[in-house]
Amino acid sequence: MRWNDLFADLEGQLGAGVDAQFATDVAERTRGERAAIPFASRLAAGVGCAVMVTLADGEKVSGLLTEVAATWILVNEERRQSWIPTRAIVAVVGLKVRAADLSAVARGLTMGHALRALSRDRAQVVIVTTSGTWPGVIAQVGADYVEIGNLKARTTTVVPFGTIVRVTSVGFAGE
Secondary structure, eight states: OHHHHHHHHHHHHHHHHHHHHHHHHHHHHHHHHHHTOOHHHHHHTTTTSEEEEEETTSOEEEEEEEEEOSSEEEEEOSSOEEEEEGGGEEEEESOOSSOOOOOHHHHHOOHHHHHHHHHHTTOEEEEEETTEEEEEEEEEEOSSEEEEEETTTTEEEEEEGGGEEEEEESSOOOO
């Protein structure tokens, strides 16, 4: 009788040790897999979610996350759209607790692609940088800069991509 109790106790301890080691292994693998998830993949899982994005200039943009590329996101606000480079994002609230793979197309879309689309549409925009704002129409997009034309002032301003915090369309009605 005592031997049976002893073997049962040893078996229980061994089983608990195996279970504990398994739990430790799973936790370590989970941490390792999460460590490999890029920011853009984390953002991609939030497409369709209502988010609040805090930007490098301290401003907050709230709306529906509608597009995610490797280097930028698009947020539809109530009356405008904000295109935001991911390097200008300080924090995001409202994302789902998972990640999603970016499509090959989304991985290839650059800041230049997005800005050229706005230029092609002749959209009225406001470019917000680390030290000011420039309203107008995107006249030209270079390799690492954008030119914005202000029709009222009849001026063109050249803005390097690296200073852009967001580009906001004017008059967007959520369509």
